[in-house]
Amino acid sequence: MNENFLYSNPELYEKVYPDVNNQRIKMCLIKIQRYLGELPSCLADFGCGLGRESNAFSSLGVDVTAVDINRDMINFAKRNGSATFILEDVCTVKLNQKFEVILSLGNVLSCFTSNQKLNAFLDNVTSHLEDDGLLIINLWNGARFLGKDIKELAHEVTIDIEGSNTCGKSIFILDRKNQQIKRIRNWTVSNAEIAIDNFSYRLFFPEELRYILESKGFEVVSMEDNDELIEGDFSGLELTITSKLTKR
Ligand SMILES: C[S@@+](CC[C@H](N)C(=O)[O-])C[C@H]1O[C@@H](n2cnc3c(N)ncnc32)[C@H](O)[C@@H]1O
Numbered sequence: 001m002n003e004n005f006l007y008s009n010p011e012l013y014e015k016v017y018p019d020v021n022n023q024r025i026k027m028c029l030i031k032i033q034r035y036l037g038e039l040p041s042c043l044a045d046f047g048c049g050l051g052r053e054s055n056a057f058s059s060l061g062v063d064v065t066a067v068d069i070n071r072d073m074i075n076f077a078k079r080n081g082s083a084t085f086i087l088e089d090v091c092t093v094k095l096n097q098k099f100e101v102i103l104s105l106g107n108v109l110s111c112f113t114s115n116q117k118l119n120a121f122l123d124n125v126t127s128h129l130e131d132d133g134l135l136i137i138n139l140w141n142g143a144r145f146l147g148k149d150i151k152e153l154a155h156e157v158t159i160d161i162e163g164s165n166t167c168g169k170s171i172f173i174l175d176r177k178n179q180q181i182k183r184i185r186n187w188t189v190s191n192a193e194i195a196i197d198n199f200s201y202r203l204f205f206p207e208e209l210r211y212i213l214e215s216k217g218f219e220v221v222s223m224e225d226n227d228e229l230i231e232g233d234f235s236g237l238e239l240t241i242t243s244k245l246t247k248r
Contacts, residue, residue: 002111005168005187005195010050010076012166015159017106024105024138025056027227031136031242032101035221040100044128045083046090046121047108049073055081067093091120098130105138110201113180118202122216129245135218141225141239142179142203150174150181165190168197179203206234209241218243 006013019025032039039062045054048066050073058064064083067090068074074087086093090108102125112118125135153172158165170185178200185197204212210220220243225236 002199003197004199005197007070008072010073012159014050016157019052023227025053027229027240028053028103028136030229035134035242042099043101044099046102046104046125048077049106051077051081051083051085053103053105054083058083065095091117091124095128099128099133100130101134102129103136107139107201109137109139113200113202126216126245131245133245135243138227138238138240140201140203141234141237142205143234144237145174145203206239213243217245217247219246
């Protein structure tokens with residue numbers, strides 16, 4: 001079972017993974033401008049987490065519906081903006097609406113370690129997207145890890161909130177057969193253990209994801225290996241894929 005202490009502690013999540021300079025939001029705005037020409041009237045955010053992008057688009061006048069399976073994330077997001085937040089599984093939720101844009105950012109897709117879950121997610125995205133609607137996904141880039149070990153990922157984070165000394169120490173194991181990175185993270189407060197995460201991220205390769213998206217009726221309009229949209233050699237950590245639903 002995937003356990004992620006940070007998902008249940010959004011304030012810590014925000015400190016560990018800040019969106020420096022609102023880079024993700026800027027990236028989405030650029031993609032939308034390029035492939036839609038204008039802001040959409042409605043947008044869905046699947047796996048919205050803290051609701052950063054949802055609330056940013058809502059503040060621009062877009063009608064935003066955001067879904068996450070984690071109650072703590074949804075409660076945090078609701079306190080920080082005006083998008084509509086729904087506590088549900090993105091693989092099964094029925095919103096009775098189609099959207100011009102769907103976002104699924106920050107490794108949501110990597111959480112679907114089984115093909116069955118992945119399939120359910122993509123079918124549900126497709127059923128909620130308008131014809132020619134835009135899907136923007138971003139996740140860890142499997143190609144980065146080709147032929148590498150993953151020691152580079154090991155890290156320790158210490159967050160001092162109101163005098164508490166919260167520390168997370170991670171080790172990563174590469175499971176090549178299942179194309180997964182497993183992270184084991186020990187959390188301590190003032191050296192006393194409070195939680196252990198066991199979390200697996202599925203790795204996708206760029207062309208693999210193109211193929212999967214095409215099989216669901218999408219045309220991939222751009223791929224980058226970063227969220228700053230700089231042309232790269234696909235050794236970057238963040239795979240950003242933008243696609244349009246052109247066939248049903
Ligand atoms: C790494 S966070 C990314 C959050 C946000 N999109 C961002 O970029 O900051 C992944 C989020 O996906 C959510 N998630 C994972 N599986 C989900 C599912 N089946 N249905 C809904 N949300 C899910 C988690 O609860 C978590 O909030």
